[in-house]
Amino acid sequence: xxxxxxxxxxxxxxxxxxxxxxxxxxxxxxxxxxxxxxxxxxxxxxxxxxxxxxxxxxxxxxxxxxxxxxxxxxxxxxxxxxxxxxxxxxxxxxxxxxxxxxxxxxxxxxxxxxxxxxxxxxxxxxxxxxxxxxxxxxxxxxxxxxxxxxxxxxxxxxxxxxxxxxxxxxxxxxxxxxxxxxxxxxxxxxxxxxxxxxxxxxxxxxxxxxxxx
Ligand code: SAH
Numbered sequence: 001x002x003x004x005x006x007x008x009x010x011x012x013x014x015x016x017x018x019x020x021x022x023x024x025x026x027x028x029x030x031x032x033x034x035x036x037x038x039x040x041x042x043x044x045x046x047x048x049x050x051x052x053x054x055x056x057x058x059x060x061x062x063x064x065x066x067x068x069x070x071x072x073x074x075x076x077x078x079x080x081x082x083x084x085x086x087x088x089x090x091x092x093x094x095x096x097x098x099x100x101x102x103x104x105x106x107x108x109x110x111x112x113x114x115x116x117x118x119x120x121x122x123x124x125x126x127x128x129x130x131x132x133x134x135x136x137x138x139x140x141x142x143x144x145x146x147x148x149x150x151x152x153x154x155x156x157x158x159x160x161x162x163x164x165x166x167x168x169x170x171x172x173x174x175x176x177x178x179x180x181x182x183x184x185x186x187x188x189x190x191x192x193x194x195x196x197x198x199x200x201x202x203x204x205x206x207x208x209x210x211x212x213x
Pocket of ligand 1: 061062063064087088089090091092093094095108109110111114135136137138153154206207208209210211
């Protein structure tokens with residue numbers, strides 16, 4: 001689990017790239033600067049860890065592009081101590097960014113291979129969330145709701161109703177919506193039954209699966 005000066009230098013360059021692409025939240029940028037993304041990559045792909053690109057991980061999934069991770073995290077507008085639900089743990093990179101922000105993180109993954117691997121990795125490197133759960137996140141995680149923020153890291157055909165009901169008043173859901181490509185969407189819960197929706201451009205994600213367990 002080596003993290004040397006070369007890695008740190010590459011991370012500083014990555015942070016500069018993200019600033020140039022419009023990311024401005026200091027806490028998010030600091031988290032990108034601190035988290036050793038190379039530890040989340042598959043063997044052989046470590047040299048590319050600080051490219052601003054998505055790469056394959058186990059179970060035919062992907063580790064999201066750093067820009068996408070930073071963009072989604074910025075949209076969540078989190079502060080220390082907030083309770084966050086992440087759907088799609090994947091490599092755990094996004095999870096560790098949320099943990100580094102000081103949030104109480106609940107993360108769900110439906111691929112057992114990734115769930116096991118990432119659970120072990122996050123505990124080894126000290127970025128363990130409050131809970132990692134193996135299961136279908138399409139229905140959210142009502143046991144621990146409501147959440148200040150819910151982040152979906154896979155593309156969804158529509159906004160799952162169950163997730164809306166698990167947002168705290170004043171909180172929000174950040175979800176890429178679409179089939180082939182996805183529009184980044186933020187839904188804020190203004191009042192018990194009043195939600196407002198904003199959209200933020202196109203992205204490409206692996207699909208959010210429904211009822212597959
Ligand atoms: N944030 C992760 C993204 C991984 S890709 C990272 O940067 O590594 C999206 C992940 O969502 C995949 O691991 C996939 O298995 C998971 N996923 C897809 N549908 C899901 C569902 N219904 N419930 C939970 N996880 C799901």
